Amino acid sequence: MDQNTAYAICAFNDIPSQRAIGFHLMIVGEDGRPRPWPIVIVRWGKQVFGYLNRCPHNGVNLDWERNQFLDGNGTLLLCGKHGATFDLGSGHCVDGPCKGESLTPIALAVLDGDICVTGVTLVEDDETACEEEV
Numbered sequence: 001m002d003q004n005t006a007y008a009i010c011a012f013n014d015i016p017s018q019r020a021i022g023f024h025l026m027i028v029g030e031d032g033r034p035r036p037w038p039i040v041i042v043r044w045g046k047q048v049f050g051y052l053n054r055c056p057h058n059g060v061n062l063d064w065e066r067n068q069f070l071d072g073n074g075t076l077l078l079c080g081k082h083g084a085t086f087d088l089g090s091g092h093c094v095d096g097p098c099k100g101e102s103l104t105p106i107a108l109a110v111l112d113g114d115i116c117v118t119g120v121t122l123v124e125d126d127e128t129a130c131e132e133e134v
């Protein structure tokens with residue numbers, strides 16, 4: 001396994017358009033040890049965007065209620081702790097205590113109808129199921 005491997009996380013159609021879903025994955029860190037890698041994947045029409053599920057303000061998960069990632073209009077990512085909002089396409093914080101900072105983007109690819117992560121070495125479970133709670 002190398003950094004060029006693409007790991008299927010869920011089917012493209014498992015995430016409805018204008019929804020975001022979090023995944024609690026494990027990757028092999030630089031020291032060769034597994035470490036948690038929580039991510040959020042947003043789908044918008046035919047596009048998908050992925051970010052580390054970590055607010056640049058306090059380093060916490062964005063979804064204070066599980067899989068609640070979007071603001072009331074469904075057009076911005078929202079941190080449930082202090083209400084920072086982030087542009088869906090860039091991860092840039094547009095308002096809140098970390099305004100001007102950004103979420104950390106992750107590399108995604110859609111291959112054969114699956115949303116895949118690339119550029120990391122994933123610790124694969126027997127089942128990397130889509131946690132569908134939308």
Ligand code: FES
Binds near residue numbers: 098
């Ligand atoms: S921890 Fe996200 S806005 Fe404060």
